[in-house]
Amino acid sequence: MEDRAIAPKGGSQKSLADIRKDVGMVFQQFNLFPHLTVKQNIMLAPRKVKNTPKVVANGTAERLLQRVGIADQADKYPAQLSGGQQQRVAIARALAMEPRLMLFDEPTSALDPEMVGEVLDVMRELAREGMTMMVVTHEMGFAREVADRVIYIHEGQIVEEGPPEEVFDRPRNERTQSFLSRVLKH
C-alpha cells in the first residue's frame, strides 16, 4: 500500500464513508443501477460525492468505458448488456471514483464461462497499471498469473499465505494441497 494508510482509527460512520471514497468495490452480482444508463451509472458517484462538473464526469465516463472496451454501450441500460459487459461497467463505475484500492468479491462467479475472460482481461490490465487489488476468486489460473500475494482461506481461517509460486507449487497446508490438486486438474 502507499504512504498513507486508508483505515483511520475508530469506526465512526464518518470515517467509514471516507474509507469508501478511497476503496472501489466490485460485486459478484454487479449491482448496477437498473434505472440509469451505463454512462449515468458511472457518472453518479463523481457527480454526487465529489461534485464533479457534468462535462468532466461525462468525459471521465467515456474514457473509462473505452478502457473497459464497451464505449459503444454508453447509452444502454444495464439490462440490455451481457453479464460480462455489466461487470465491466461495474469496474468502470468503481474506477470513476479514482480509488486507491479495489475490492473484488468473486467478480466472475455469476458469469457464463465464455464471459469470464473479458472481465479477467480488464482486471489483468488494471493490475499491470499498478492498481492495488484484493480479489476473492476461484479463478486459480488468474490468481497465479496476476497476484503478488495469495491467501487461501478455509472456513474463515487463513490456512496458507505467500507468493503465488509458493502457494500453488509448494503448498504446505494439507487442506490447500487437496484443494489445489482438485481444481488444477481441470
Add this chain to the structure above:
Amino acid sequence: MEFQFQFDWQAAIHSIPYLLKGLPYTLLISFGGLAIGFVLGIIFGLLSINKHWFLRWPATAYIEIFRGTPILVQVLFIFYGLPDLIGAPINPLTAGIAAIALNSGAYISEVVRGGVQSIDKGQSEAGLSLGLSRTQTFWSIVWPQAFRRMIPPLGNQAIVSIKDTSLFSVIGVGELVRQGQVYIANTFTAFEVYFAVAILYLMITLTLSLILRLIERRGLTSV
C-alpha cells in the same frame, strides 16, 4: 298484481347535468385527498421502516388505525366528533378531503414500505461503496426504482379512494351520489339515476386506469 318496469332513458339522461354539478366535488375530494395522502404515505411509509423504534411505532400505529377502521366511521368522526374537541365546526368538504387523505395515506404508507423493501440490498451496498451518503443512496438509487414498482398499487389506491368519496354523501357533501339522491327525491327515478351515477364513476375510473397503463408502459421500457 300487474307490475311492469320500463327503463326510462329520458330520466337517466336528464339527470346528468344535475349530477355533473357533483363531479367537481368528487374530483376535488378524491385528488386533493390523494395528493395529501401521497405525502403522508411517503412520510409514514418511510418512518415505518426506520431503524429507530420511536419513529417506527407511531407510524405503525397511524397505519394500523386508519387501515383497520372503516372510512365511513373515520369521516363521521372527523365531521361530527372532532368539532366537539376543537370547538369549531368543520365543513363537509374539508372533512371529506381529510378522511381520504388520512385513509389513503395509511394504505399508501404500506405501498411505499413494500416498494422500498422490494429493492435488492445490493443496490444500497453499491451506492454506499461508491461513497454516497445514506440519504443520497436512498433518494438517487433506491427511491427511483421503488417508485416505479409503486405505480400499479398507487393507481389501485386512487381508484379505491375515488369510489370511497361516494360515502361522503352522508355528511352532505354535494358530490355525485348526494346529487343523485337529491334528484331522485324530486323525480322518484331511482333506478335510472343511480345507473347514471354508476356510469359516471366508471368513466372516471376507466380514464384513470387507461392513463396508469400508459405510464406503466413508459416506465417499464426504461428499467
